[in-house]
Amino acid sequence: MKFRKILVLLFAVCFFQSSFAQETASNENGKWQVGLEGMLGVSFGKNFYSVNVGGPALFLTLTKDLKIGVGALPSLYSLDGKLGARLGVSPRIDYKNLVLIAPFFHRDTADEWIGSIGIGYKFHRKTN
Template sequence: MNSVFIRKALLLSAVLFSSVVLSQTQDEVKKENPTVDFALEGRIGVAVGDKAVGINVGGPSLKLKLNGFKIGVGAFPSLLVLDGDAAPRLSVSPIIEYKKWMLITPYYGYDAEKKMIWTFGIGYKFK
């Protein structure tokens, strides 16, 4: 994979992640005795790489909690679009999480040309 592309993708992901983290407010409004509780649970993320785009949903993960941040690794069932073809794939990714936002770098294995498939992106955790 092109190292210039990787640097640009990492920089873009870091800028997006930091802007989202800094824009969140500290106060959350809590309702007392709601009659109906509707919520989505899970995680979703989008990551891009060299000729690849991955739409990832959250799977099992192992994380270490450090002062509001969570750092770990997880499995992501994904829809990988590679060279115009879409196929389901399982990826493994390091995760940096802050509140409901995640910085992810899914790894999908190798393509037909024996090149590693990495993508970089951002994710959101529901509930």
């Protein structure tokens, strides 16, 4: 019981000490920016095509203009003349505003993966 009280007291002291040690960063120029970024692409495979939008992605920035990564691509697709919506997973290479994608889609009914390759355009809009 005494050990538990000491542990709670130690935790409380550390918690309160760290909360007072925080500093808020001040923006000296008083301006802030809001930006939008997105990607729209198309990809093609065997009896398959899709229109993709850029979803969440994880990137490794190699240079200012070149990034490689993997991401999720919400997509509208056509497979053998049937339309549907599916989430694809894709490695991607971004060079300036052009994006090379290779999305893969899983079909639950057939338990198979559908591969495709495509290209996209990345757009940016910044407002003050």
